[in-house]
Amino acid sequence: MYDVIVVGGRCAGAATALLLARRGHRILLLERARFPSDTLSTLYIHQPGVDRLARWRVLDEVRATGCPPLERISFRAPGLLLTGPAPAWGAATGGLAPRRYALDTILARAAARAGADFRDGCSVTGLLWEGDTVAGVRYTTPGGGTDQARARLVVGADGRNSTVARLVGAPYLRHDGRLTVALYTYWSGLSGDGLGLYSGPGAGAALVPTQDGLTLVNVQLPRDTPVTRGNARHAYLAGALRACPDLAELLAAGRQEERLFRCTDLPNFFRRAYGSGWVLVGDAGHHKDPCGAHGISDALAQAELLAGCLAETVGDPSLREKALRQYAEERDRRWTPPYESNLAYARLSPTxxxxxxxxxxxxxxxxxxxxxxxxxxxxxxxxxxxxxxxxxx
Ligand SMILES: Cc1cc2nc3c(=O)[nH]c(=O)nc-3n(C[C@H](O)[C@H](O)[C@H](O)COP(=O)(O)OP(=O)(O)OC[C@H]3O[C@@H](n4cnc5c(N)ncnc54)[C@H](O)[C@@H]3O)c2cc1C
Structure with missing residues (x-):
């Protein structure tokens, strides 16, 4: 019997497990992938996220991956250039963009060091119920077997297509559809100074320096842009040109080092955050277009909010219900205004x-x-x- 089972071991789930384990709770952290493993993401962590990593004492390990501190920002739109230092926040002197196979592994290992029972290669396929209350999970194991585990609370941190959300029937509080498609890859030989953002007619782009001297360049296009495997490279380069001719010139001088990644599954929604015996954190409960690059920072912040609300209440059902309600209300209050701004930004036509x-x-x-x-x-x-x-x- 665990206090909490966390399903999904990346930034939302590993951070939740880390914080709850450090408070002395018995945690099972289940992750479908074998770590280290990559996922679709353009990597950028804003200052509040970097500050959290520092407070949780994992920032040195993240910096040791070699991802450079991104202490300057430039924003280009037709006829304008905004450039200057990234504002400092807490321990963060700027943003950071570690590769996800590194960041998520560092967080999951930190959770394990704090006492969480971390099992990768384990995919949750069903829930255990006691009446109307979720009481545990069923999952497949790396050897091809199945197992089950019981807990007082199951946390769904399993991403935008959350199995936990589906199994509990968590309704959407709002769903605003999909607005963009994202195409990105990694380049060497790009001269850049910090985070570069570009906004042109019907296209947005970001230049994000990461580990190993590489720069991730992301291009976002309106959702109805026909992007197929055959034309993706053309759409990417044409999108970069639309976002900013300077960016297209920069790419012409660089060298593409990895394949082109394409993501069309970018919905915007809030799901109901909790119910009896379950709660959702990170993308599982609230997903938005990545144009503002807030998913990782928000996942870390929601993990901290959830762990803070739960505090010592995990073992007491009536206190737990109150804590989960508080988490859900705070999540919706805090994340609705930036969600609206992000939707406006994702329309890719600045007003x-x-x-x-x-x-x-x-x-x-x-x-x-x-x-x-x-x-x-x-x-x-x-x-x-x-x-x-x-x-x-
Ligand atoms: C193209 C793209 C670009 C992005 N760029 C940025 C960016 O620059 N900055 C930023 O902050 N955010 C960005 N995001 C968003 C960011 O990646 C997500 O918000 C963030 O990863 C959410 O973390 P999470 O832990 O909630 O979910 P996820 O990262 O999706 O992790 C969920 C985990 O749950 C596991 N899982 C799923 N189902 C099960 C199951 N049944 N059993 C066990 N495990 C399961 C999965 O294997 C996965 O590892 C981007 C997203 C996309 C798609």
């Missing part, structure tokens, strides 16, 4: 209002800092006070 804000940031350093802090998802209260200063300025 005149947006452009005006960006133009102001071109000449006004305080305003620029405000824009960069908003991009990084730096918490609201701090932004509001900076906004007030910017108005006075």
């Amino acid at each position: 005149e209002n947006h452009l005006e804000v960006l133009r102001k940031g071109e000449t006004d350093p305080l305003f620029r800092s405000l824009v960069f802090r908003a991009l990084a998802g730096i918490p609201d209260e701090d932004l509001r006070s900076l906004g007030r200063q910017a108005e006075v300025h």
